[in-house]
Amino acid sequence: MKLNFKVRLDNLKGFPLNLTPPQVLVLGFALVILTGALLLMLPVSSRSGEATDFLTALFTATSAVCVTGLVVVDTGTYWSTFGQAVILGLIQIGGLGFMSMATFFFILMGRRIGLKERLIIQESLNQLRVAGVVRLVRAVLLFTFLTEGFFALVLSLRFYFDYGFPRCLWMGLFHAVSAFNNAGFDIIGGFRSLTGYVSDPVVTISITTLIILGGLGFATVIELFNYPRTRRLSLHTRLVLRVTAALIIGGTLVFGLLEWGHILRDLPLSGKILASYFQAVTPRTAGFNSVDIGHLNAATQFFIIILMFIGASPGSTGGGIKTTTFALLGITLWSLGRGKEDVELFRRRIPPWQVYKALSVALWSIFLVITVTLVLCITEGGNFLAVLFETVSAFGTVGLSMGITPHLSSAGRVAIILTMFAGRLGPLTLAYAFAQRRRRTGIRYPEEKIMVG
Amino acid sequence: MKLNFKVRLDNLKGFPLNLTPPQVLVLGFALVILTGALLLMLPVSSRSGEATDFLTALFTATSAVCVTGLVVVDTGTYWSTFGQAVILGLIQIGGLGFMSMATFFFILMGRRIGLKERLIIQESLNQLRVAGVVRLVRAVLLFTFLTEGFFALVLSLRFYFDYGFPRCLWMGLFHAVSAFNNAGFDIIGGFRSLTGYVSDPVVTISITTLIILGGLGFATVIELFNYPRTRRLSLHTRLVLRVTAALIIGGTLVFGLLEWGHILRDLPLSGKILASYFQAVTPRTAGFNSVDIGHLNAATQFFIIILMFIGASPGSTGGGIKTTTFALLGITLWSLGRGKEDVELFRRRIPPWQVYKALSVALWSIFLVITVTLVLCITEGGNFLAVLFETVSAFGTVGLSMGITPHLSSAGRVAIILTMFAGRLGPLTLAYAFAQRRRRTGIRYPEEKIMVG
Ligand SMILES: [K+]
Ligand SMILES: [K+]
Known part of the structure; x- marks a missing residue:
């Protein structure tokens, strides 16, 4: 059982403190989060002008850097504009991956980017090849700032009617950046998210377009931009x-069917369609909501849990096990069930180690969700579905909630903080970061079968 | 990606109607269930002397043949002694696997058992080799009837004090057979299961011993019996x-910790220990209960769901994904996380196709549970945890319930019937049974990578 996808990490020597790329990522994210938490604790960060306790600040900073969007205090009313700006900065760093940000400053300063840095960027953007990662980062940054800028203007024009000038500019910028980075933070106030705009086509379509563009993965978007020239799309x-x-x-149809006579009942037809579409897009893994998630049918809430678990595409701002992992699992189960020898897709063969990786990503994720859910059942008690929803939302860095986030106990907050962190970095990156270096013993044990299933 | 474990099924030709062993098993189980349902519909089967509706009879027959134990009517009060005898017969056929029963009659009649029959027995008992399966069946039958007989006597003596003679004999026999086959049916009455005996050491220890012996898997038990002579235990x-x-x-400790001050509060110390032990053994996958499952903490109920999903050992009367699958998943995730190339266990290497099989069994099972839970959320609404509990209980052929079984809608009953059937046969057997025969195209597509996780 060759696990080639790991080997390249072992061949690396000489990082500062002898760290591997996964370790650099884990430490880097942790440092950015801690810095953010300290900034948010300052009196200037809160609207009341009082210092914020460490756990609340840490929860908010983790949620921002991990682009999750779960909040224990309302972003719009609790934090000052300075605090909101700190949150927005953390979202942008977390969304692009802090290595892309570092590269951005390297490029600005004209510094050369070495192989070690390129390998970390490769890990950070989940790329298959190290060649061209710096060019990729340039393109990513350009694409990010252009998209965010354009939609910030569109949203500012829309918010002008509700908030006037200059408040509309901050509202537009904040929500554009938050949506593109699949962060789900809003500054509307009162934990309302975008429920006030459920039937508004400008807000719905701007926000969902930002979410989808941010969630496709940078490499995919750039390939699409180049398509008119190259006339070729990769399998990925x-x-x-x-x-x-x-x-x-599928998500729009299922949501519409399940909620047509329930939460959508009093909306006009266009509102029904817009709301279904919005709630189908947002669980993967944006975290805005335009209807009250806590008041949906249990079946709809469970369906949203499934969408949150699947998440966005690799190398994007979104979380979850990722669309490709989900597809590979489906294709593998289908192939295994039919007794096929190869896992095939679009007349291409998928390498076995990729199938292994997909299976193990899924199972690690399920293991993580089950463990955290069990912990929260003990610390929070109460509504099981709400607890499961919260856990998957944190793991998938989604940020939707059935409403229990502000009422979490301290133990529950710590559990969710760790889950958001694990969910953003991915279980495999974490496992590699904490794994001891392999000792090559040279011993290969004889094979023996056991009965399974 | 070689899937050797499937290949042997393809080499087989000339079954009646050209059926493969998995197809024979699926059809055989279905026929036994239908026959049982028709018997249970007869007026003589019910205590009231009235005919029973088809869906109730089908649910009960499926639950008995799949040794699940979920019931929509109370076994002790609804069915006549004839009806209970039908149920017990179905349990015994289902527990041993109907092919072992057929072999039993073949042996009684002195008929020779051909290769085709041996291959079906091999599939039915989930054995790795076809050699010796008939000898295995002989040993299985002997072991089954001796164990059931011994504990039927012990339990009869205990029940004599509550039910007198001759009722105690039927009580002893029924519960011994039901426990050994991990069926979970009881004839105590009032859906009470064994809650009346929560602190009774004789009933607790007899029933748990039967459950454990039945759940280890026949091959394992026979290997243990031969151990003094062979001095060797297989990896399995x-x-x-x-x-x-x-x-x-672990289950006893966790149950005790979570429920010490809750459902166990009013029991004496010995009762606390016996009840914790009983409730740790029964989710895998017996289905008796000595405390009210519906009144446990949410955390305990979720923990029981996990135990039910894991289930018993392969080639036993129990269900679930099986202990070995669970262990293999754990070892695989551990190895992958540490970047190991081989999956190793007790200084032995596990063949890659077994790891694949374990991963796909787990994921098919999770897929099944999620789908059925979503369906039940729609048809039953209400308490999500109770619905998830019911689904996993049916899939794992456990038979524990938080109390919603008798209140299921018709659509819910059909969903649970199908889930019990799928759970007893296992997702892979079902997939193979329904898979079309593979056409060997000879084409092998080129390999291409995608980004995962
Ligand atoms: K999010
Ligand atoms: K059972």
């Missing part, structure tokens, strides 16, 4: 596009 | 014993 991009389209269309 | 048996012991000890 074709898979991402199909799965994303299927999940959005 | 060593794994089964360790995992079983760990789950029972």
Whole structure:
């Protein structure tokens, strides 16, 4: 059982403190979060002008850097504009991955980017090849700032009617950046998210477009931009596009069917469609909501849990096990069930180690969700579905909630903080970061079978 | 990606109607269930002397043949002694696997058992080799009837004090057979299961011993019996014993910790220990209960769901994904997380196709549970945890319930019937049974990578 996808990490020597790229990522994220938490604790960060306790600040900073959007205090009313700006900065760093940000400053300063840095960027953007990662980062940054800027303007114009000038500019910028980075933070106030705009086509379509563009993965978006010239799409991009389209269309239909006579009842037809579409897009893994998630049917809430678990596409701002992992699992189960020898897709063979990786990502994730849910059942008690929803939302860095986040106990807050962190970095990156270096013993044990299943 | 474990099924030709062994098993189980349902519909089967509706009879027959124990009517008060005898017969057929029963009659009639029959027995008992399966069946039958007989006597003596003679004999026999086959049916009455005997050491220890012996798997038990002579245990048996012991000890501790001041509060110390032990053993996958499952903490109920999902050992009367699958998943995730190339256990290497099989069994099972839970959320609404509990209980052929079984809608009953059936046969057997025969195209597509996780 060759695990080639790991080997390259072992061949690396000489990082500062002898760290591997996964370790650099884990430490880097942790440092950015701690810095953010300290900034948020300052009196100037809160609207009341009082210092914020460490756990609340840490929860908010983790939620921002991990682009989750779960909040224990309302972003719009609790934090000052300075505090909100800190949160927005953390979202942008977390969304792009802090290595892309570092690269950005390296490029600005004209510094050369070495192989070690390129390898970390490769890990951070989940790329298959190290070649071209710096060019990729340039393109990513350009694409990010142009998209955010354009939609910030559109949203500012819309918010002008509700908030006037200059408040509308901050509202537009904040929500554009938050949506593109799949962060789900809002500054509307009162934990209301976008429920006030449930039937508004400008807000719905701007926000969902930002979410989808941010969630496709940077490499995919750039490949799409180059398509008119290259006339070729990789297997990866074709898979991402199909799965994303299927999940959005299927999600809209299922949400509409389940909630037509329930939460959508009093909306006009266009509102019903916009709300279904919005709630199908947002669980993967944006975290805005335009209807009250706590008042949906249990079946709809469970369906949203499934969408949150699947999440966005690899190398994007979104979380979850990722669309490609989900697709690979489906194809593998289908192939195994039919007794096929190869896992095939679009007339291509998927390498066995990728199938292994997909299976183990899924199972690590399920293991994590089950463990945290059990812990929260003990610390929070109460509504099981709400607890499961909260856990998957944190793991998938989604940020939707059935409403229990502000009422979490301290133990529950710590559990959710750790889950958001694990969910953003991914279980495999974490495992590699904490794994001891392998000792090559040279011993290979004889094979023996056991009965399974 | 070689899937050797499937290949042998393809080499088979010339079954009646050209059926493969998995197809024979699926059809055979279905026929036994239908026959049982028709018998239970007869007026003589019910205590009231009235005919029973088809869906109730089908639910009960499926629950009995799949040794699940979920019931929509109370076994002790609704069915006549004839009806209970039908149920007990179905349990025995289902527990041993109907092919072992057929073999039993073949042996009684002195008929020779051909290769085709041996291959079906092999599939039915989940054995790795076809050699010796008939000898295995002989040993299985002997072991089954001796164990059931011995504990039927012990339980009859205990029940004599509550029910007198001759009622105690039927009570003893019924519960011994039901426990050994991990069926979970009881004839105490009033859906009470064994809650009246929560602090009774004779009933607790007899029933749990039967459950454990029935759940280890026949091959393992026979290997243990031969151990004084052979002084050798296979990798499979060593794994089964360790995992079983760990789950029972761990389960007892966790149950005791979570419920000490709650459902166990008013019991004496010995009762607390017996009840914790009983409730740790029964989710895998017996289905008796000595405390009210519906009144446990949410955390305990979720913990029981996990135990039910893991289930018993392969080639036993129990269900679930099986102890070895669970262990293999744990070892695989551990190895992958540490970047190991081989999956190793007790200084033995596990063949990659077994790891694949374990991963796909787990994921098919999770897929099944999620789908059925979503369906039940729609048809039953209400308490999500109770619905998830019911689904996993049916899938794992456990039979524990938080109390919603008798209140299921018709659609819910059909969903649970199908889930019990799928859970007893196992997702892979079902998939193989319904898979079309593979056309060997000879085409092998080129390999291409995608980004995962
Ligand atoms: K989010
Ligand atoms: K059972």
